[in-house]
Amino acid sequence: MTSPLRAQPARPGWQLCPYEADRHAAQHREVIAAIFSCELEEADRWVGVAGAEKIRVLEQDGEYAATAVLMPMAQFHGGRSVRTRGVAGVGVRPEYRRDGVGSLLMAEILREVEAQGEALSILYASTTKFYRGLGYEIAGTHYAARLETSYLPPVRTELEIRALTEDDRPAMQEIVRANGRVMPGHMDRCDYLWPRLLRPRGKPAQAFGVFDDAGKLRGFLAFTLASSEALDDFQAMELRVFEAADAEGLRGLMALLRSHHSMVREISTTLPPQSPFWSWLPEQRARMKMREQFLIRLVRVGDALAQRGYPVGVSGELLLEVEDPVLPDNHGLWHLRVRDGRGSAVRVADPDQASEDRVRLDAGALAALYSGHQSAENLAILDRAQGSPEALARASGLFVGRAPTCPEMF
């Protein structure tokens, strides 16, 4: 078995601390401007959008070396919403790169997240190899698709269409939660994500709901419009949110979209292939690509295994021998029990006395198995897991589900 994880050597003198505008602002704006190739003023605005309290800085003797942002989020796994810590805006000043500083930054961040009791972490990676060495692994896919509006069939709805207000937020959240239970990898929208979806780049998106006679929200969507030279100055729609609660809601949303087709010639969206949006269309006319894959990491193995859901009607037990040189509290043998859609995991006190019928895998391989992105058998082909054919099949069966996808990018 070949593990890509690297043990992180102790590096005295380095410290992870909260961002302080007085001390860090000047260097921080330069690093952010360089990483995201933006103007310094835009980098300052970025601090406001991210939230200064979420920014961390790694320094040595007061000298700024690297930074990252930590975002409180939640993601659906196996039908349950699991709190996770999103990581973004990771940057090491060029003069410190390829000397283990980025790894130290991420290891310190993982220790902070672990100490705060969070079970998972999630990120999109500019380089998978770097994060893989820290125990993150590809766990699902972010798609991007384009559809000509002329392929939307004409359809009528009896539902009332009206613009959404802040008061509609609980009803929107309810639909997101219900849909997320059957869409592994989707984010459980939180205070951090809603503004990003509904106010992209600081400007409000158009957000509409479809309501029945009783005033109940049956579906909602949000989009931005921009005229496009490539479309002969007709408009392109970026469909940012599309959530239907039921068949009538789906029909209502389609009617609302179709009503835009005189001016809007093309819709772009990150809705994944499993979305009802695509299966409702009479023909397959979208051009879809895998834009990126998201990575997750199990920060606290026991909690992560207990907090996700499992297939209803599936029961079983599994010994997981986890290799984790970065977060040693995860390292060792775990006993997972699954029953009635719920799981619990305890550390095995005396691994030598336990059965040899177990799956051995590194922390990253466990992340891929956990999300349902990879089967245990495929992880064995990748030389990231080992076990008897029966143990591997049992592991795959306990974590099986629809392919995980995530429409949001952060």
Ligand SMILES: CC(C)(COP(=O)(O)OP(=O)(O)OC[C@H]1O[C@@H](n2cnc3c(N)ncnc32)[C@H](O)[C@@H]1OP(=O)(O)O)[C@@H](O)C(=O)NCCC(=O)NCCS
């Ligand atoms: C990516 C980045 C954070 C890595 O920081 P770093 O301090 O250079 O990383 P480390 O020295 O700890 O690297 C550890 C290992 O990760 C891998 N790695 C690091 N940078 C990599 C890169 N750009 N491409 C591929 N692998 C990389 C290597 O295996 C490296 O080990 P090696 O140097 O022995 O080969 C840093 O290069 C950076 O800030 N880049 C620009 C901004 C960016 O891409 N941020 C990430 C946004 S998600």
